[in-house]
Amino acid sequence: METNITAPPHGGGQPLLHQKGAETQTFGTLKQLPIGLGHDTRMYACQRLNRVLADTQILYSLYKKHHWLMRGATFYSLHLMLDKHAEAQLAIVDALAERIQSLGGVAVGDPRHVVELTSIPRPPDGVEPVPVMLSRLLDAHERILIDARDAAARLSGEGDEGSADLLVSDVIRTGEAQVWFLAEHLVDTPLVHG
Template identity: 85%
Template sequence: MESTITGSAPARPGHAPSGGQPLLHQKGAEVQAFGTLKQLPIGLGHDTRMYACQRLNRVLADTQMLYGLYKKHHWLMRGATFHSLHLMLDQHAEAQLALVDALAERVQSLGGVAVGDPRHAAELTAIPRPPNGVEPVPVMLSRLLDAHERILVDARDAAARISAEGDEGSNDLLVSQVVRTGEAQVWFLAEHLVDTPLVRG
């Protein structure tokens, strides 16, 4: 006599039990649209959170583009300083990727929707698109410096305005992470554009 397990439906011939089969090809409507907020009990009003999410998402989109520029230029470095620049640009890219995550998580913690799709970020960014090919090394470094400056100007303005709205958490993220990381990376990049003799003073 065959025993059965109470409450379990027998598997259909040719089909795995429902507990072992991934439910593939699922579709559904958005549960939260971009640009909207869900209510979270964090002691900040709707308008403050909405403004902060808008400004943070703009910095987030630009930071995603800067990360992409760093990776592109990391791959395309050449010349006598290839090794040092190749490594440095990758280190900078990793730091920018960490900022992407921090910015996105801050937007989510405010009840918003973070810019996640690179195609969406490309629609929102103020960072100019580079050519698809290879530029001279000094031009690539200058392009990174320009992107940094755009982000730094916007991040400082956003931090001041968000702080005036009472959102010190977003202000702290922008100042202590985005601005300070950007300033340090600008310093390292800019020093590589100083025309300094190597063997004669």
């Protein structure tokens, strides 16, 4: 038996470009998922996690910016450390976004939307002295840590242990360790004694 194969419409393997369509889920809404958490708990969790996510995306960007703009005698070690910290923050960004999605929400992803949600002030576009850049990172961390601690406590009280655990295990523990490493670079200790 022979099968008659005809060419598909639109010229075969040609990609269908410039497609448009309506949003299938708007930001700030939930789809129902059978995960054992009520609508209000999941809605609150998504709101809190999206705030932490927006701030963490900004922190990641600050780490990359300062990684590129390091100067001075400690350039090499700071350049490497800031890049390592940025990689850890990027992993947290992914974990937060996936948690929001697993709750049925929509994770903030567009940088222009992130700017609308973040609490971290915008730095100057140019280069700042190294201690100022490090202080800027410490301030961003502190803002995230305060918010993450509050969110973890409230979400745990609501029965969302998964979100609380993510905030404590990833956001808070990683942030605290990174703050320690950054702050030690601001101790006024000479490189050599004369």
